[in-house]
Amino acid sequence: MKTMSANAKTASLAALVAVAMVGLGFAAVPLYNLFCRVTGFGGTTQRYDPVAAAETPKILSDTISVRFDANVSPKLPWKFYPEHPTDTVSIGARDMAIFIAENQSPHEVVGTASFNVTPDAAGKYFTKIQCFCFTQQTLRPGEQIRMPVLFFVDPKIKDDPDARDIQEITLSYTFHPVDGGKKAS
Template sequence: MATAPQTLAHRNRRTMRIALLVAIGSLSMGFASVPLYRIFCEQTGFGGTTQRADAATKVKVATGHTLSIRFDSNVTPGMPWKFYPEHRTDTVTVGARDMAIFVAKNMSDKPVTGTAAFNVTPTQAGAYFTKIQCFCFTEQTLQPGQEVRMPVLYYVDPKILDDPDNKDTQQITLSYTFYPVENGKKPS
């Protein structure tokens, strides 16, 4: 039969092992949460996250069904760029590919690299707004005074017409915000 001091020491070691496992598990979940959340958003369109497709993707056009697409553009404070869509709105046929052009100009006297964050509103429409090509997939570097036209090739998946949460959706807003990138990182 074990004595009381041995039992207490055994319980303390077991408690310490369990606490250590919980701490390691919590730390692991903390590191895994960002990529897991990103994957979840990309798969579900949660929070207005758009979908991605390649150029070979075939989509059936829903003739007679149109939506208004509004384009919004912003730059963070301190980003020395002008950034705007060539056209603020567009009417698209659901399922048909369309293209929007955004213009960016570096207003500073030095090269500036930026990256764009994006979202869609209403957020429930994000699961159906699909980008084929977008300047937001890569960083953009503009030389002093340089102006560029940047395309976004996209379509709205016809499945949106069968979604009861989108039955009243008549306009989708695609919004971009450009952030400066320094040393390969967005500022915090």
């Protein structure tokens, strides 16, 4: 009897561990995203919330170069590029970049963009106010759209010994087809 009881305890423990692992699997992506947003890990940018912001960022006389990079998955028949490949911005000042996407197929196509910022240390200081990333964009055949990105570089970058000497930040987007969206054949 004791072996059955021990076996039952072992089975229950194994089932509990399996359930916990499944739960952690589902929680991993949101927890990782939260971690990246808080720390800027992997070039994750910050999202500006004017309601939560205690004060408007101070605009410094220091400037930084921002390079805009645009990529498209080979499975997406789009042309995608920044209107201007670089910009020099005052640290703390709001700025806007325009990206242009054009559907080069004879079919309606749905795409969405992911992004990152390099160097990674700059991610927690590159703050987006408005962005087209992670929003599905539907383009009709031959349609072209202009998509703005409003952003600023937080002046706290100058207080960070790992980031204060950064002279150029690259904001890179990659457009991918949306599963379930219409793809060119």
